[in-house]
Amino acid sequence: MGTKTVAACMVFLSVASAHAQQPQTENSGKAQATTPIPGIDDAAxxxxxxxxxxxxxxxxxxxxxxxxIEDVLVTLDHATVTAVILSVGGFLGIGDKLVAVPSKQIRVGPEARFIIDLTKEQLTNAPAFDFAKLR
Structure with missing residues (x-):
């Protein structure tokens, strides 16, 4: 180990030791008060x-x-979900293709199921989505 490395280690250890010897403040171990961000609460x-x-x-x-669902596309300027990328067709992940579906066409039904009103044929005949199209 070179002398510069040893010197750097000694400086680090002396600073760490001095920090450890400082008295603890009253708030140590207590949660600090937080200020909520407007519009963000449990209801949001x-x-x-x-x-x-x-x-x-x-x-x-x-x-x-x-x-x-394979992925979700979000606009960079408005931070809104624009499309959901679905994997359709194929069997056990073999021969499937990716299709972009506008987020407005997918809804959440009973038991938190994602439901779409498109048929299997419509999805398999839709153009394949290519992630290379994104920025």
Whole structure:
């Protein structure tokens, strides 16, 4: 180990030691008061879901599974969901293709199921989505 490395380690240890010897303040261990962000409270999250938890969810037409959510597209200027990328066709992930569906065409039904009013044929005949189209 070079002398510069040893010197740097000693400086770090002396600073860490001095910090550890400082008396603790009254607020140590207590939660600090927080200031809520306007518009964000528990009510704002009601009925919300994490995007990461949506991925892999099945999408149904009636009671028939028709595909699964592969990704969610969000506009960069308005931060709104514009489309949901579905994996359709194929069997056990083989031979399937990705299709972009406008988010307005997917709704949440009973038991938090994602429902779409498009047929399997409409989805399999739709143009394949290519992530290379995105910025």
């Amino acid at each position: 999250f009601a009925g919300s879901a994490r995007a990461s938890k949506l991925i892999g969810s099945k999408v149904y037409t009636g009671d028939t599974p028709i595909g699964q």
